[in-house]
């Protein structure tokens with residue numbers, strides 16, 4: 162009666178059971194960084210995974226961990242496959258026992274001294290494998306500017322998973338978005354802090370958060386310029402932290418300066434914000450003669466402390482975004 166079971170076990174031994182993986186409605190499949198510290202979940206376009214990605218190496222969009230293509234199954238997919246395989250093997254064994262018992266009972270002589278019947282409980286079970294479902298679509302869809310691979314993430318992505326390329330324009334767009342989110346979340350943070358720690362702490366924390374938005378923006382633009390500029394030569398240390406010097410470097414490299422994309426008044430406002438950042442970083446925000454001279458900002462006297470408003474951050478983001486798009490387009494053409 163165990164003939165069926167033995168035959169089945171022999172067939173299962175060493176057999177590869179493949180569990181299909183479904184893509185989401187937009188045609189993306191789930192992948193997950195195999196690095197234990199990261200486990201970043203992202204998606205890749207299914208045709209690109211076949212045509213552009215290489216077996217030898219795939220990179221994590223968040224931490225740039227590198228591993229061969231077969232190591233990027235998501236934890237959920239692996240768990241699903243394990244469960245499906247187990248259910249299938251259990252089902253096959255059950256079915257083999259069932260048919261073995263049936264055959265055994267069938268073979269019993271009609272009239273004998275003792276009659277034996279074999280009973281395996283239950284009816285035959287379905288042993289088909291159910292494909293792993295994809296998680297919900299991700300919001301940020303990116304196409305690598307270098308290899309054209311399409312992938313999507315939630316939150317930030319710094320590297321292309323197909324070629325490892327660090328996109329300065331992508332990172333820059335991400336950074337500006339992050340500053341915007343920080344600014345837009347201030348009210349919620351303030352309310353939460355008032356309830357948990359009190360009004361004073363809430364005010365101090367929110368003001369300092371707002372001030373960090375300025376330096377975040379300046380640093381993001383600096384890194385963006387440094388990356389973009391690297392094909393034209395090496396810029397002097399921290400040159401892109403200063404508007405005038407940065408603008409002059411671009412003028413020399415591509416024949417366009419910041420005034421190609423910003424009006425004079427916009428440039429003046431941006432300069433004031435840059436000088437404010439300088440004060441915050443080096444003089445605890447206290448206005449000195451140099452600030453007044455360099456910024457042309459007549460609204461403060463020496464010894465006062467500068468104030469950063471939410472409107473300031475809005476302006477900073479708007480102008481930096483304009484400069485970024487202009488530079489990107491100009492460098493692509495050059």
Ligand SMILES: [Zn+2]
Pocket residue numbers: 194195196199200201221222223224225226
């Ligand atoms: Zn990672």
Ligand SMILES: [Zn+2]
Pocket residue numbers: 305306307308309310321322323324325326
């Ligand atoms: Zn790429």
